[in-house]
Amino acid sequence: MTRALVLGGTAEFIARVNVLPGTQVVALTSATIADERFDLIRSLDPQRLPDIIFVGSSVPIDTALHIGRCTDEIYPGVDLVLVDDVPLDLVVEAMRSGFRDVLAPDVADDRLREVLRRADFVAYDRLVSEELLAEAPSWAELVFVGKAPGNHCIPQREI
Secondary structure (H helix, E strand, O other): OEEEEEEOOOHHHHHHHHOOOOEEEEEEOHHHHHOOOOOHHHHOOHHHOOOEEEEEOOOOHHHHHHHHHHHHHHOOOOEEEEEOOOOHHHHHHHHHOOOOEEEOOOOOHHHHHHHHOOOOEEEEOOOOOHHHHOOOOOOOEEEEOOEEOOEEOOOHHHO
8 A cells, every 4th residue: 555645735636646546645734734833754653654745736835845855855765746736947946855746736647646656665455456466666565454354464553
């Protein structure tokens, strides 16, 4: 399963990411991010980092670039994606700030799926088909986290 964190994304974008097979999504509103007490780096658990962080268009661009720089410096393995319609000069600045991609909010599902396929870690359960698992990158760590009633291979808090 790809762990995705969506910061300030629209409800529609969050729903589109959430319905992609093998994706677990946590979303934070732009109001949460704007709170002066919010510190993304301190709030991330180094043992359970997201594979990808989407920063939505409701996050001010200066804040988004700051998030990119800080995250890339401390957790360079986390993919950062800016989801916004921005001019070319801001695309370049976003890339320099650590973002791997800049996507339009209405990005095609195939392109969104392609970005999610770069995950280094895939947690899956018995409902995930072999066909879908075959799409995981060859370098990705595959971990079965499935459970059946009364039979849990990994406690929920560790997933």
